[in-house]
Amino acid sequence: MSCLNTLYEQKVKDGDLKPDPLQKKIADQLDQLCVKLADYTPVKLEIGGLFKSFKKLWQKPVVKIKGIYLVGPVGRGKSMLMDLFYSQAPVQKKMRTHFHVFMQKVHKKFHALELENPKGEDPIPKLAEDIVRKTWLLCFDEFQINDIADAMILGRLFEHLFNLGVVIVATSNVHMEGLFQNRPGADAFKPFIVLLQQNMDELELCSDHDYRLGRKEIKTKWLIGCNQKNHDILDQVFLQESGGKQGQQVELTVMGHVFIISCAAGKVAKFQFQYLCDTALGAGDYLALTQKYKVLIIENIPVFNPENMDVIERFTTLIDVLYEQHTILYVSAETDWDHIYPKENRAAFFERTISRLYEMQSQDWTN
Ligand SMILES: Nc1ncnc2c1ncn2[C@@H]1O[C@H](COP(=O)(O)OP(=O)(O)O)[C@@H](O)[C@H]1O
Ligand SMILES: [Mg+2]
Structure with missing residues (x-):
């Protein structure tokens, strides 16, 4: 039997978590999913000779469990609850990953x-x-789609995964309806x-409290002023x-192109902002960078x-990858992290970046 609920309550009792009725409700629903998973085997996997008759089986209906x-x-x-769920899910073949990391692997494998x-x-x-x-059982932290190349591959990949009986649990800052909207190609993405709506139940967690804020002491890793000092x-x-x-x-080769790091040694690499964020670099480069260097300037x-x-x-x-x-x-920056993107025109997704920059400045951001 699943014990996600018990674990959540224990953490509240131990003082690791503050009581939060909205979180508790989500924990209940994740708990119910754990219970369903205990009796579930994706239909395709039950059949011997796994994918021999793959194409024929494709058409058969599968009794599916909806993800979350x-x-x-x-x-x-959200991530905390998903991690609790992941730790308790009674499934051996499970994976928890940040969505960027998953997408990079998908692109690599696809090519x-x-x-x-x-042929x-x-x-x-x-x-x-x-x-x-x-x-x-795939658990994705921070599901989001920023890029048309991801959007094109994902739609078809997920269709196949769901057909095979895969269960997906994901966290996101964006409602399903809002994914990849107001962009060129958004209609094709609908x-x-x-x-997603057919295969996952959307649950909202929106209590008033941002547990990240005010939690940790700030240490100066963010120097204000782009000056010699x-x-x-x-x-x-x-x-x-x-x-x-x-x-x-140092030169890193990332998916067939060369990514030049002009100044690196040991576990540290240094960049000019303009090179890192105003040239044709992307999540794959950032991920390769963080896999080699623990400290970035x-x-x-x-x-x-x-x-x-x-x-x-x-x-x-970049900040999502560094955080993960x-x-x-x-x-060094012209101003503090809360003002680098003026609030009056700030896009909503940037709130996450601000929250992360805040957390990354804390003293215990090294464990
Ligand atoms: N009920 C709670 N009491 C205390 N800390 C919490 C609680 N819920 C979450 N946190 C902590 O707050 C931080 C942010 O939570 P996280 O799961 O990363 O949020 P989200 O994924 O929604 O952005 C984490 O360090 C997490 O452990
Ligand atoms: Mg999160």
């Missing part, structure tokens, strides 16, 4: 399959099959939203973190121009 799409503002405990298969067969069924062999301090940080080694140029973060959404979205992606990988970030 947990939506709400930042700091409400590898395309290369292996010059031009659709790589998506094989991709879905490979995923299901390893895991059929059937995907319907598919601050850049000297950042040079000292670099030397401390590199164990006294001078920085050198970014110089000269400006006040953002609200019309330059490319830069703002790239910065958001627990990278330590030092910066």
Whole structure:
């Protein structure tokens, strides 16, 4: 029997969590999903010789369990609840990952399959099959779709995954209805939203309290002023973190292109903001970067121009990746993190970035 509820209540009793009736309600629903999962095997996996008659089976109806799409503002405990669920879910073949990380793997695998298969067969069924062999309960933290390339692949991939009986639980700051809307190509994306609605129940967690705020002491890793004094301090940080080694140029190859890091040594890399967020770099590059370097220094973060959404979205992606990988970030910036994107024109998704920058400045952001 599932014990997610008991675990949640125990954490409240122990003082690890503050009592929160809205969280408790979500914990109940996640608990019910655990109970259903205990008796569930995706139909396709029950059949011997797994995917031999894959194409024929494709058409058969599957008795499915609906997953959960947990939506709400930042700091409400969505990821915490999903992690509790993940720890208790009675499934061996399960995976919990940040959505960016998953998408990077999907793109990599997609291209590898395309290369292996010059006849031009659709790589998506094989991709879905490979995923299901390893895991059929997928938990995604921070589900979001920023990019048309992701949108195109995901719709079809998810259709195959759901057909195979995969159960998906995800957290997000965006309602399903709002995913990838107001962008070129949004209409073509609508059937995907319907598919999500058919296969996942949307639950909202929107208590008043942002548990991140006011929790931790702030230490200065965010230097205000793009001036020589601050850049000297950042040079000292670099030397401390590199164990006294001078920085050198390093080249990383990421999915076939070269990503040049002009100054890196040991576990630290240093960048100019403009290079990192105003050139054609993306989540794949940022992920490769954080896998190699634990500490990142970014110089000269400006006040953002609200019309330059490319830069703002790239910065958001960068911070999401750094946060997920627990990278330590030092910066010099024109102003504090709450004012780099003027509030009056700030896009809603940036609130998450602000909350994360806040958390990443705390002293215990190193564990
Ligand atoms: N009920 C609670 N009491 C105390 N801390 C909490 C509670 N719920 C969440 N937190 C903490 O607040 C922080 C933010 O929670 P998180 O799950 O990351 O929020 P979200 O995913 O909604 O942005 C985490 O460090 C989490 O452990
Ligand atoms: Mg979260």
